[in-house]
Amino acid sequence: MSTTKNTDVLIIGAGLSGLSAAYNLSKAGKSVLVLEARDRIGGRAWTDSSFGLPVELGCMAIHGYKEGNPVLGYAKAFGLETKLLPASPGTLASADGPLDPALSTKLRVNLNTARANMNKIISHSSASDTSSAADILLAPSSPLYTGLSDSEKPKATALARSLEIGWGIPLEDTAAHWSAWASGVAFAGSDGVIIGGYVKLAESLRSAAEQTGNASFLLHSRVSKVIQTEDGKGVQIQTSDGQTYSGRAALSTIPLGALKTLPNDFFTPPLPARKTSAISRTAVGVLEKLGLLYDSLWWDPAAGPFTVLHESGVILVIPISSSPPCLHILVPHGLAGKPATEIHDIVSQAITTRSPNPVPQPTKIISSRWKDDELSYGATSSPITVGEGRSPLDFAELARPLWGGLLGFSGEATELDHRGSVPGAILSGEREARRIVALLDTI
Numbered sequence: 001m002s003t004t005k006n007t008d009v010l011i012i013g014a015g016l017s018g019l020s021a022a023y024n025l026s027k028a029g030k031s032v033l034v035l036e037a038r039d040r041i042g043g044r045a046w047t048d049s050s051f052g053l054p055v056e057l058g059c060m061a062i063h064g065y066k067e068g069n070p071v072l073g074y075a076k077a078f079g080l081e082t083k084l085l086p087a088s089p090g091t092l093a094s095a096d097g098p099l100d101p102a103l104s105t106k107l108r109v110n111l112n113t114a115r116a117n118m119n120k121i122i123s124h125s126s127a128s129d130t131s132s133a134a135d136i137l138l139a140p141s142s143p144l145y146t147g148l149s150d151s152e153k154p155k156a157t158a159l160a161r162s163l164e165i166g167w168g169i170p171l172e173d174t175a176a177h178w179s180a181w182a183s184g185v186a187f188a189g190s191d192g193v194i195i196g197g198y199v200k201l202a203e204s205l206r207s208a209a210e211q212t213g214n215a216s217f218l219l220h221s222r223v224s225k226v227i228q229t230e231d232g233k234g235v236q237i238q239t240s241d242g243q244t245y246s247g248r249a250a251l252s253t254i255p256l257g258a259l260k261t262l263p264n265d266f267f268t269p270p271l272p273a274r275k276t277s278a279i280s281r282t283a284v285g286v287l288e289k290l291g292l293l294y295d296s297l298w299w300d301p302a303a304g305p306f307t308v309l310h311e312s313g314v315i316l317v318i319p320i321s322s323s324p325p326c327l328h329i330l331v332p333h334g335l336a337g338k339p340a341t342e343i344h345d346i347v348s349q350a351i352t353t354r355s356p357n358p359v360p361q362p363t364k365i366i367s368s369r370w371k372d373d374e375l376s377y378g379a380t381s382s383p384i385t386v387g388e389g390r391s392p393l394d395f396a397e398l399a400r401p402l403w404g405g406l407l408g409f410s411g412e413a414t415e416l417d418h419r420g421s422v423p424g425a426i427l428s429g430e431r432e433a434r435r436i437v438a439l440l441d442t443i
């Protein structure tokens, strides 16, 4: 076992939250050591380039482009190119092929009306109301089904499950009372992307932090213990390869899904009951990504993106390139873990325009496994689930520092107003950097 010299701040995790904290702390003159378990930085920002073009296996969109999303500010500061995505609603499709445009419009209008109706109902409900989003949205009398035939109603139910793409959990598990709150705090406006992918932002934050001369990064360094020193004035971190690091303060950006699985003595002294109960009450949703590369183009590029309605949830299919032909697919929790070839079959049956020619099989496949990844165990924190005593205040509790402020917590699940998103990760990193700078300057 070896021990390194004292650093101002030890940061656990080089996802966008750890990177944002490292950048802002090092810019403020604090020495920083970032310990990352993976062989890469970025965490749930993971741009794969094995197809010769960037495919996002984690986050992709800048939600609320031009509406205050902090990603734009960083992109501008680092000279990264961004672009607004086309606002086309695309094509709704099911196992029988693309839907009739009039029916598609009706289903979308009905879903908007049903959501507005749910918001109206829950504005009079109390926090202890145990109704789920499904109880209201999918009720037989819901506006979701207005004017639809019996054979069209299952398609309306399937479209309502498109909400589960962002939430990562079934409508049946989502607390209706808090659902509008969860969607009301995101940045408004259309979606954009970083040209070249989110990896560009991660790399820029890392190199800007390193250029201050105050920050270093260690990959393949999985933290196994975080200990407050006996005099209470510092923190020691042990990694699974037997190294020990000392710091004046530490910041954990360990994702909520992974926090749930840590042994009790990971933090010493252990986390207080207030924090451990918030960790167990909050949920982590599932969303997987697939990249499929083909030898020939078999879909109509002008018709995308495609929303494929399936009984297990909505599959969102975004054609990201026609040459080479490449699909970027969002796989909902209900289909997570299904083989990529099975998802290809569902998608091709729904959106093909090649009949009677067969759709080619993908020549290359890349996929995420966030659900089983022991460094995340899921995609992102979910909205509040149905259950007594649960509220967004749990996210505020996840953010609260311990050990007189020497142990901080950041990451998407700790940012009350922007949980589950890149802004949540970045803003929480900034928040903790500001707090720790002020603390270290006074002790």
Ligand SMILES: Cc1cc2nc3c(=O)[nH]c(=O)nc-3n(C[C@H](O)[C@H](O)[C@H](O)COP(=O)(O)OP(=O)(O)OC[C@H]3O[C@@H](n4cnc5c(N)ncnc54)[C@H](O)[C@@H]3O)c2cc1C
Residues within 6 Å of the ligand: 012, 013, 014, 015, 016, 017, 018, 035, 036, 037, 038, 041, 042, 043, 044, 045, 057, 058, 059, 060, 061, 062, 063, 221, 222, 223, 224, 253, 254, 255, 258, 287, 288, 289, 368, 370, 375, 376, 378, 379, 380, 410, 411, 412, 413, 420, 421, 422, 423, 424, 425
């Ligand atoms: C499929 C998917 C799609 C998404 N789409 C979008 C989107 O379009 N727009 C958007 O705004 N957001 C999106 N998100 C959410 C966004 O990606 C995350 O909110 C954000 O990247 C989380 O950053 P973070 O730093 O909080 O966590 P992470 O990125 O998970 O970083 C935590 C880091 O800690 C490391 N770590 C964990 N345990 C240890 C340990 N013991 N020792 C050392 N290191 C450890 C991990 O390896 C990881 O690198 C998406 C997420 C997913 C999964």
